[in-house]
Amino acid sequence: SQQGEEDPQALSIQEGENATMNCSYKTSINNLQWYRQNSGRGLVHLILIRSNEREKHSGRLRVTLDTSKKSSSLLITASRAADTASYFCATETNTGNQFYFGTGTSLTVIP
Amino acid sequence: EAQVTQNPRYLITVTGKKLTVTCSQNMNHEYMSWYRQDPGLGLRQIYYSMNVEVTDKGDVPEGYKVSRKEKRNFPLILESPSPNQTSLYFCASSPRQAPDEQYFGPGTRLTVT
Numbered sequence: 001s002q003q004g005e006e007d008p009q010a011l012s013i014q015e016g017e018n019a020t021m022n023c024s025y026k027t028s029i030n031n032l033q034w035y036r037q038n039s040g041r042g043l044v045h046l047i048l049i050r051s052n053e054r055e056k057h058s059g060r061l062r063v064t065l066d067t068s069k070k071s072s073s074l075l076i077t078a079s080r081a082a083d084t085a086s087y088f089c090a091t092e093t094n095t096g097n098q099f100y101f102g103t104g105t106s107l108t109v110i111p
Numbered sequence: 112e113a114q115v116t117q118n119p120r121y122l123i124t125v126t127g128k129k130l131t132v133t134c135s136q137n138m139n140h141e142y143m144s145w146y147r148q149d150p151g152l153g154l155r156q157i158y159y160s161m162n163v164e165v166t167d168k169g170d171v172p173e174g175y176k177v178s179r180k181e182k183r184n185f186p187l188i189l190e191s192p193s194p195n196q197t198s199l200y201f202c203a204s205s206p207r208q209a210p211d212e213q214y215f216g217p218g219t220r221l222t223v224t
Contacts, residue, residue, distance in 0.1 A: 031211060042115075042201060042215035043154075088153060092211065097142065097161055098169055099213070101154035 004089060004102040012108040019076040021105040023089030024069075030092045032065055034074050037086045037104075046074075046087075051094070081111045113138045115216035117202050123222045124192055132187045132219050134202030142205040143185040144169070144213070145177065147198040154201065160185055161207070192223045 004025035013019055025032070031050045035043040049056045049065045049072070056063045062075040076083055089102040115136045124130055136143065144159040146169075156169030160179040174196055176188040185204075189196060199220050203213040 033212065035213075035215075040199070040218065040220075042217050043203075043213075044215070045212035048212060090154075090213075097159060097167070099144065099156055099159075100170070101146070101156075103151065103153040 004091060004100055006087075006089060006102040006105045008105060009103070010106045010108075012110065013079055015079060015081055015109055015111050017079055019079050019083070019107055019109070021074050021087055021107070023072045023074070023102050025072075025089070025091045025100065025102070026070065027091065027100070028094045029067070030094045032063075032072050033090045033092070034061075034063060034072075035088045035090060035101075037088065039085075043088065076107075079107075079109045081109050083107060083109050113214070115202055115204055115214050117200075117216040117219050119219060120217065121220050123224065125224055126193055127191050130189050130192060130221075132189075132200060132202075132221070134185045134187065134216060135183050136185075136202075136204040136214070137183065138204060138206065138214065139182065140204035140214070141182075141207045142213075143179065144203045144205075145175070145185070145187050146201045146203065147171065147196075148201060148218075149198050157187070157200075192221075194223050197221060197223050 007022045033048045034046045037043045060077045065072045086104045088104045145157040146154040158177040160166045202216040205213045
């Protein structure tokens with residue numbers, strides 16, 4: 001399978017702390033995206049980083065990409081209880097228009 | 112409101128009884144896709160479509176069919192459902208412009224007994 005993996009599978013932190021989750025993938029990519037999913041609901045796009053970019057910021061989100069290691073990280077700063085959700089990375093392959101999602105990190109932010 | 116809609120949201124059926132899950136988007140998006148989500152496996156792509164009349168297999172296409180006769184609709188067809196197709200299904204669309212984010216529907220929870 002080409003599917004990526006995320007680490008950790010679950011993360012529990014106190015409100016105000018930073019949350020970091022990592023994604024590893026297997027193929028060459030056009031871009032990598034991070035999505036958020038609240039329990040059982042549709043995914044919501046958070047941020048996209050292209051294969052020629054190394055770091056990107058959006059509000060409290062910071063994403064890094066290391067194509068040599070085929071890995072990415074998502075940092076959520078100053079977390080809030082409302083950030084409690086599952087977070088998935090998704091890669092778009094550069095050989096077609098397929099997407100591969102990671103297995104997800106379940107984040108719990110304790111008020 | 113820009114959105115992706117799916118119907119039905121919940122479906123319980125029996126093995127072998129053909130079913131269709133509809134997906135529609137009102138954003139004039141070129142790209143549409145179906146995913147299934149299973150515990151511990153994340154989302155896996157079933158089929159995708161770059162444009163009308165153009166469809167391609169994703170990672171797990173076996174047991175599924177799709178069609179793209181109109182730009183806005185991308186139904187998922189299970190000709191002979193089996194219990195291993197019990198899953199949470201998501202439809203998504205993308206404008207295929209930078210950024211290539213996908214917009215997801217609310218999901219369809221399918222149970223095959």
